[in-house]
Amino acid sequence: MALSDVYDFYRRMEDENVILSFKGEFTSELLTSILHIMETKMVTMGISPKMKKRVFNVLVECFQNLYHHIEATGDSPKQIALQKSALIMVIHENEKIIVRTGNYIPSNGIEKLKERLSFVNGLTEEKLRELYQNRLLKNKLSSKGTAGLGLIDIARKSKNKLGFEFIEINENTSFFCLDVVIE
Template sequence: MEEENVILSFKGIITPDLLTSVLHLMEAKMETMDETPRTRKRVFSILVECLQNIYHHLDDNPTEADFEAHNRSAVVLISKVKNQFLIRTGNCINIPKIMELKERLDTINAMDKDGLREMYQTSLSEAAMSPKATAGLGMIDIARKSGNKLDYEFLEIDSNMGFFCLNILID
């Protein structure tokens, strides 16, 4: 088994205050680690986008059933495997939304570095025109900054709800 050191893990309801606390904690932890400023910045930036993706995703029309079923909870695990940082997130997702998200992730994963840059720039200029059309910018940014493919998996909880796992390995 590969050696894996967990740096930070969290499971629970995601709120804006919690996002700020997790970021604060991670930044403080990394300051005590022997990492280059460049690595620290990249891990931190990617974590920002990962957490905000979860937060905004969860914020997307929650139903009362979601609250009751604790479907607004998420898991975040940040660890170091050998010399690489690994950020893993997991959150519930409504089954009908899975297809769209999967397509977006596959589109991003099919791009090389230049393709991702172009895609990011196009999405950013479109996003400024219509704030609604913003989906995906965070994921593109994560893919660009990590230098790796977005490794994901969807698990089925029941006929309405699935669980989305995202694993980001940072070069």
């Protein structure tokens, strides 16, 4: 990237109303920092406490989804680092806050993920609540502490359908983009 591209990069983010963006390995400390930055920003932006909490909730679940579920299958340290690397972006546009994430996934996991996303998107608010309650009672926590409730919770808090896309990188790897709109 030429040095002058820094300006293009800046303009692009400015035009798209990106208020926060991070690319790299997701660590536990990173989430604390992101929440801290967002807290300050949302106070300055005058965002209501209710909306603020919803944004926090969505950020936490999106982040922890990536933190727990990114699978590094590469052989070399460089490959593993690349696979573990992900993108998180927060956009503030027309009173809405949009959380976007992007990460590599093995292509053979697409079908299952697509199915889960479509299933959640097909449910009404009331059905999502029922499903959450049901799973809360029945699901056991994994050893990593995951409850299998992340996507349902994200959908409940956003009150919108989840946007998603899979971009094929090569025959084994794809890039998964998730779009969560909170208003």
